[in-house]
Amino acid sequence: MSKITDIELYKLARKSAENAYAPFSGFKVGAAILTTGGDVFTGVNVENSSYGATICAERVACTKAVSEGFREFEAIAIATYGGVEASPCGMCRQFLFEFAPKLRVITGKNEDEIEVSNLDELLPKGFRL
Ligand code: THU
Numbered sequence: 001m002s003k004i005t006d007i008e009l010y011k012l013a014r015k016s017a018e019n020a021y022a023p024f025s026g027f028k029v030g031a032a033i034l035t036t037g038g039d040v041f042t043g044v045n046v047e048n049s050s051y052g053a054t055i056c057a058e059r060v061a062c063t064k065a066v067s068e069g070f071r072e073f074e075a076i077a078i079a080t081y082g083g084v085e086a087s088p089c090g091m092c093r094q095f096l097f098e099f100a101p102k103l104r105v106i107t108g109k110n111e112d113e114i115e116v117s118n119l120d121e122l123l124p125k126g127f128r129l
Contacts, residue, residue: 003038006075006104007111013057014079014111016042020057023047028081031057033065036072041065058092062099075104077114085109093119097126 004012009032017030022045029045043060058076065073076096080086087107088096096103101120108114120126 003074004034004040006077006106006114006116009034009040009075009077010079010106010108010111010114012040012042013077013106014081016044017057017079017081020044020081021046024049024051024054027084027086029057029086030079030081031061032077033058033061033073034075034077035065035070036074037070039065039070041068041070056089056092058088059095062096066099071099073100073103075106077106079108083109085115088122090123093123094126097123098128101126101128 012032013030017028020028022028024047031043033041041061041064043057045057047054078086085107103119105117
């Protein structure tokens with residue numbers, strides 16, 4: 001099975017952003033995480049009237065995968081509905097670091113301008129027990 005490209009993964013993230021629940025910020029985010037076996041799980045930000053209860057798209061994608069039994073990841077793409085580049089927040093960086101310190105992180109305004117970095121560059125010295 002040939003693996004999905006970074007651009008294809010980015011497009012899945014952007015498509016999923018349509019389902020974001022972001023009535024408070026209006027900032028709709030989608031994420032798509034790729035397992036080492038080639039499976040993809042998407043996620044969106046889900047906001048809450050109690051703002052602190054909000055969860056980011058990246059953590060939703062990752063928790064969906066983990067809850068289905070997948071824990072080894074290769075890449076995650078993040079896209080917004082409005083075409084603004086979004087880089088994972090600090091909490092999401094730490095959350096993803098738990099499973100994949102070398103994760104490839106794909107961001108960008110659109111699929112022609114994607115940027116790729118590694119999670120351990122975005123979160124040097126991430127915490128592990
Ligand atoms: N958000 C994400 O889902 N991922 C990011 O990478 C940045 C921030 C969400 C959280 C909140 O619902 C909205 O974007 C504005 O902060």
